[in-house]
Amino acid sequence: MERSFDFERLQGRALRRKRVLRVLTYLLLGVWAVVVLFPFYWMLLTSVKDYGAYNAEHIPTFFTLSPTLQNYRDAFTSVPLGRYLANTVFFAVVTTALMVVVITLSAYAFARMEFRGKNLLFTLFLSLMMIPTELVVITNYATITGLELRNTFTGLILPSVTSVFYIYLLKENFEQVPDELYRAAKVDGTSDFKYLWKVMLPICRPTLVTIIILKVIECWNSYVWPRLITDDPNYFLVSNGIQEIRENGFGRENIPAMMAAVVVISVPLILLFFLFRKKIMAGVSRGGIKG
Structure with a gap:
């Protein structure tokens, strides 16, 4: 019984370690995805900003409430x-x-x-x-x-x-x-x-x-x-x-x-x-x- 209990405890630790590693892996992949995809988001965001509003920004904003397609024209x-x-x-x-x-x-x-x-x-x-x-x-x-x-x-x-x-x-x-x-x-x-x-x-x-x-x-x-x-x-x-x-x-x-x-x-x-x-x-x- 004692050996069975030790085995289950070790198995539980291994399972928890595996879950922690999986969470850390997905977390790192998520951070890396944000780093890689952010330039594309910034490119798309800037392309729909009004020319005057963009030049008036002293601090860049990460969204716009008035997108425009004028830049594409x-x-x-x-x-x-x-x-x-x-x-x-x-x-x-x-x-x-x-x-x-x-x-x-x-x-x-x-x-x-x-x-x-x-x-x-x-x-x-x-x-x-x-x-x-x-x-x-x-x-x-x-x-x-x-x-x-x-x-x-x-x-x-x-x-x-x-x-x-x-x-x-x-x-x-x-x-x-x-x-x-x-x-x-x-x-x-x-x-x-x-x-x-x-x-x-x-x-x-x-x-x-x-x-x-x-x-x-x-x-x-x-x-x-x-x-x-x-x-x-x-x-x-x-x-x-x-x-x-x-x-x-x-x-x-x-x-x-x-x-x-x-x-x-x-x-x-x-x-x-x-x-x-x-x-x-x-x-x-x-x-x-x-x-």
Whole structure:
């Protein structure tokens, strides 16, 4: 009886400890969620504040009793935000499509084809990831300027049509496909291109979809390169538009209109992430595991 009582007491302690840990876990997750989501709330709140009321605030308020949509109208009328959105969509779609072709062929060559110096060449490719981004931007700017491609979509797109990281990710995924399938395809007389199209891409579709989504998000959020290579409004992306709205206030910065533009620009990316979040996680984890 005494041993049974001790066992029940220990079991009760373990259960209470488990409950305390669970409460602390949810508490920390709740605090972290507030920290992460608060900037989005502040962005949305500022976008519905009246311009005059916002500038009159000496101490920022965490709510408003008189929300307005005027800032959204200002965001589209003060600058051609619609055209900037169309330019960004074109830039993201074309860049992503070209990049998929380049990295797919490169990853397949490194994963399945045999040629002299393949491992050394791939090591050199990976070493490019160690180069600071600022140096790459300077080199790209000098090259695009020398080719007289400033203020063109070609100049915007060309430096972004490849990615060493995505080549590595897709190569690792290709190498997970059994070699027996490749040998059987070659025995049947299948070309490498047909094998890539009919076998490799369908099997590795989750990783490819993940790469496409991540690249679209990267193009949509691109800021430094578009600001550097374009000064013609006909080629501005949404990053340029946000800066224009910010500087187009009535004698001072129009922060509420800028926040309204940021909300409009962020909604497609948020929806894209929520729609494909499982594919993104699955594709990244699958691409990084061999065996």
